[in-house]
Each structure stands twice: as structure tokens, then as C-alpha cells.
Amino acid sequence: MTMREQTRVDRTWVDEAVRRVEADANRSSDTHLLTFDLPGRHDVDVYLKDESSHPTGSLKHRLARSLFLYALCNGWIGPTTTVVEASSGSTAVSEAYFARLLNLPFIAVVPATTSPAKLELIEWHGGRCQMVNHPGQVYDEARRLAAELDGHYLDQFTYAERATDWRGNNNIAESIFAQMSGEARPVPTWIVASAGTGGTAATIGRYLRYRRHPTRLLVPDPENSVFLDAWRLGDRGLRSASGSRIEGIGRPRVEPSFVPEVIDEMVRVPDAASVAAMLWASRRLGRRVGPSTGTSMWATLQLVAELQRDGERGSVVSLICDGGERYASTYYDPSWRAEHGIDVTPYAAALDEYERSGSLASVVTEKPSYSS
Numbered sequence: 001m002t003m004r005e006q007t008r009v010d011r012t013w014v015d016e017a018v019r020r021v022e023a024d025a026n027r028s029s030d031t032h033l034l035t036f037d038l039p040g041r042h043d044v045d046v047y048l049k050d051e052s053s054h055p056t057g058s059l060k061h062r063l064a065r066s067l068f069l070y071a072l073c074n075g076w077i078g079p080t081t082t083v084v085e086a087s088s089g090s091t092a093v094s095e096a097y098f099a100r101l102l103n104l105p106f107i108a109v110v111p112a113t114t115s116p117a118k119l120e121l122i123e124w125h126g127g128r129c130q131m132v133n134h135p136g137q138v139y140d141e142a143r144r145l146a147a148e149l150d151g152h153y154l155d156q157f158t159y160a161e162r163a164t165d166w167r168g169n170n171n172i173a174e175s176i177f178a179q180m181s182g183e184a185r186p187v188p189t190w191i192v193a194s195a196g197t198g199g200t201a202a203t204i205g206r207y208l209r210y211r212r213h214p215t216r217l218l219v220p221d222p223e224n225s226v227f228l229d230a231w232r233l234g235d236r237g238l239r240s241a242s243g244s245r246i247e248g249i250g251r252p253r254v255e256p257s258f259v260p261e262v263i264d265e266m267v268r269v270p271d272a273a274s275v276a277a278m279l280w281a282s283r284r285l286g287r288r289v290g291p292s293t294g295t296s297m298w299a300t301l302q303l304v305a306e307l308q309r310d311g312e313r314g315s316v317v318s319l320i321c322d323g324g325e326r327y328a329s330t331y332y333d334p335s336w337r338a339e340h341g342i343d344v345t346p347y348a349a350a351l352d353e354y355e356r357s358g359s360l361a362s363v364v365t366e367k368p369s370y371s372s
């Protein structure tokens, strides 16, 4: 729905739509903050904010709710609007859920490499999928499609940072601090969160400043993502030729929702290390987590090792971004990994050794690298 048409969305319809979205939130409970025991002795407590327990299985449930409320309250969505998104999967799954809640048609523009399980999920929630060959094409195709259908392009990469109430309203940061309040070390030394849109990191970083917490924010970045170099060089114009192999995080361009100013540290995590850490964390947790959770897990283990070495005590909060069920035929399948050149062997060996010896130092196989 565009300004040019001078149409106004019926307020009665908007009232009802907002009620439905709010009632859905009211029926939902907060996600758990799990304790996560590391091998061996340590003076750093690790916690995992389990975002896989949302009704649509990932942290994108929060984003989808925020994007729909933002669009509804801006008058951008009406009773007949086709809702369109550019998404590598998880966002579209959650948005399809909210579109169905409002009886609106939903189309996800996704890269052809998206896991079949995710495409099925989007369709199961009532959405339709439109494929493009290169991850970089999703934006233009989504915009074109929305214009053609007189629909609305939700545009997660632009609006993620502003659709979420960074000061509170039970955003992920406020929830983490509330859930940490009874712990021995209630103010985290670090929070570790990877970036896809960059929205989660932006919300956490802003909240830390607003509430004047000393907590620092570490954002691990996968291979082929420009976020780390953009943070280091202050260059928002960077591009990478190929897309990230870790679904949900790492981007070939600096997304508008990526806010480098609130990030204290970034670290490059090799894709094979992400997947090895995903497999390792899944064994320790007794259930499968997604590959981006592995990226944060690898960075968290390195961070804890560093804190230990420096004799620091404290707590670190990392995220379970989504569960691993969606990736059974991809990251969890050894032949898929071989096909995609992801050899977890050296990292898995380091983690096995860590498990046996309990020595955190042994997992640090390389210094954090600050360039691609």
C-alpha cells in the first residue's frame, strides 16, 4: 500500500489486527534462559537464551511480531495487502505465521539454497515461496513483487533495528537481564549474539547503554560476511561475492539494520568451526541446535578461555537462535557437509579434546582473526 494512492486503512480493521498480534503475545510465555555447563573447572558461568522455544522456532518470532506491529501502526498493511519478504528462511517462517493470524497472503523471496525443510515450514504456515539464484537478488525481487501486487514489502534488513523497542517492552535484552537477576553473577560480562539483519545485536547494544550496564557485546561473523570488515573499517559500502554458508547470519552487503557503533568486539568464526560447535553443543544439550548457534557457541568458548587466561570471573550469555530439526538433511548430514566443503574434523577434534581434558585453552586453536 503506497502513499501515492491516498488510501487509508480502515481503523476498525487495524484495531482488530493489532489485538490479534497482541493476544498472540499474551498467550505466549518468555523463552528460557538455560544454564550451560562447560567441561572442567571455570570461574565463568555460561547461559543460553533459548530462542528456539518460540511458537515458530527461532528468534525471528520476535522480529516478525515487531515488523507486523510496526507496519500495522504505520498504516502500511490493510485487510487485502499481500505481504512480501526477502528472507533466507527463518524470518519468513515466522512472518507466515503472523500473516495467517491476520488472514493475509504472504510471499517469501528466498535463495535457492534454502533448506527444503524451511521451505516446507513456510508453506505449512500458509506462505508461498519464490526462489532466486543469488542471495543478493532477494531484495530487488521482493520490492518488485510487492509493487506489482500492490502489496507491502516488510523489509526485515531495513526495519529490524527500528521496529523493535530497544528500551524495553520485553525485548530480548530486557528479558535476559530480568532472567539473570537471581544468578550469582547477574550482570553478564559479555553477551554473544551473531548478526543476520543485525537487529538483535542493535537491540542488545542499545539496551546496554540505555540501562548503563557495563556488559560488552561480542558479535561473531561467519565466512563470506562483510559485517566484520565493515565494523573494523567503518565502511558501509563493502560487498562480498558469495553469500554466507551459515543460514540466518552473515551478509554479502552491510544491512541497514547492522549498527556497528554498539558492538564492542567482533570475531571471525570459520564455517567448519560453527558446524563442529553446533554438533558438540547439540550432544551436550541432548537436542539439536542450528548452525548459527554453533557460530556463537564457538565464539563463546574462545571468549571463556580468554577470560580464564586473564583470571577474570563473570558470566556470559549466548543464544540458541533456532533448533536443529530444520537442518537434518543439511548441516547434520555428513555427505551434505562434504559436498559443501565443510570439514569439521580439526574443530571436532579440538572440542573432543576439550571435553576430555577440561582445559579450555586447548580449544583455542587460533587467535581471533580480524580480517577475512
Ligand SMILES: *Cc1c(COP(=O)(O)O)cnc(C)c1O
Residues within 6 Å of the ligand: 058, 059, 060, 090, 091, 160, 194, 195, 196, 197, 198, 199, 200, 201, 247, 248, 249, 290, 292, 293, 321, 322
Ligand atoms: C536471523 C538469525 C540470526 C541473527 O539475528 P538478527 O537479529 O537478524 O541479526 C541468527 N540465527 C538465526 C537462525 C537467524 O535466523
